[in-house]
Each structure stands twice: as structure tokens, then as C-alpha cells.
Amino acid sequence: MLIGELARRTAVSTRLLRYYEEQGLLQPQRDSLGYRAYGDDAPDQVRHIRDMLAAGLSTEDIRSLLPCAIDHVDKSIQACDQSLDIVESRHSELDNKIAVLERQRELLAVQRTSIRERMPAR
Numbered sequence: 049m050l051i052g053e054l055a056r057r058t059a060v061s062t063r064l065l066r067y068y069e070e071q072g073l074l075q076p077q078r079d080s081l082g083y084r085a086y087g088d089d090a091p092d093q094v095r096h097i098r099d100m101l102a103a104g105l106s107t108e109d110i111r112s113l114l115p116c117a118i119d120h121v122d123k124s125i126q127a128c129d130q131s132l133d134i135v136e137s138r139h140s141e142l143d144n145k146i147a148v149l150e151r152q153r154e155l156l157a158v159q160r161t162s163i164r165e166r167m168p169a170r
Contacts, residue, residue, distance in 0.1 A: 051076075051084045058094040065094070071107040072114070073097050104142055109134050 055062045068074045069084070074093060076084040100110050116128040 049086050049088075049090065051086070054086045054090050054094065057091045058098075060094055060098070068094070068097060068107075072111045073107060104138050105134070109138065 049057075051062050051065055054060075055065060058065075065074065069076060074086070074090065074097075076086045076090070079085045097110060100113075101107070105113075112134055113131050116126045116131040
């Protein structure tokens with residue numbers, strides 16, 4: 049299938065599909081005219097890439113996971129040391145970000161309370 053058809057089937061822009069190719073996440077073949085030709089499994093690959101991006105993995109992470117291969121039957125990352133390291137690292141980073149956000153929320157709540165207490169009565 050050509051890039052336009054893949055874009056229609058996945059609701060992903062052709063520009064983004066080209067970006068995925070540049071990042072090494074998709075490897076289309078080229079037809080005799082030089083057009084990108086994607087296999088029948090390309091829509092599933094794109095959906096899986098989108099799912100991994102939504103989970104917080106970077107394109108670099110996803111590219112690093114490709115040697116472990118993606119199981120296209122259950123759409124999961126195959127178990128290997130590399131995949132576990134990457135996913136655990138991103139999970140830890142997310143935990144740290146959540147902790148920072150929770151602390152910021154607490155500080156804002158204190159400021160909000162302080163401001164409300166000093167507001168003139170309405």
C-alpha cells in the first residue's frame with residue numbers, strides 16, 4: 049500500500065509516517081517509481097508505535113526495542129533484557145515526574161489558601 053492509503057487507514061498524517069521512517073521505526077519498500085510501498089502489517093505497526101509513544105516511550109526507545117521484536121499477535125514487546133531496561137527506566141522517570149508534580153501541586157495549594165485567607169470579604 050502507498051503512504052496515502054496507510055495514512056487513511058491509521059489516521060496518521062503522511063508527514064508523521066515519513067518521520068517514523070526517518071526515525072527507523074517503519075521500513076517501507078520502494079516500488080519501481082520510487083514510491084514508498086508498505087506491507088499489509090503496516091497499519092498494525094503504526095498503531096503499535098502510537099501506543100508505545102502514548103505510553104511515554106520516545107522514538108529512540110522504540111527504535112531500541114525493535115531488535116527485541118514486537119509480537120504482532122498480542123501487540124506486546126517481547127521479553128528481553130533490553131526491553132525490560134528501557135521500560136523500567138521510563139517507568140522510573142515517570143514516577144519521578146509524578147513526584148515533582150505532586151510537590152508542585154502541594155505548593156500551589158498552600159499559595160492558593162494563603163491568597164484566599166488574605167482576600168477581603170465579599
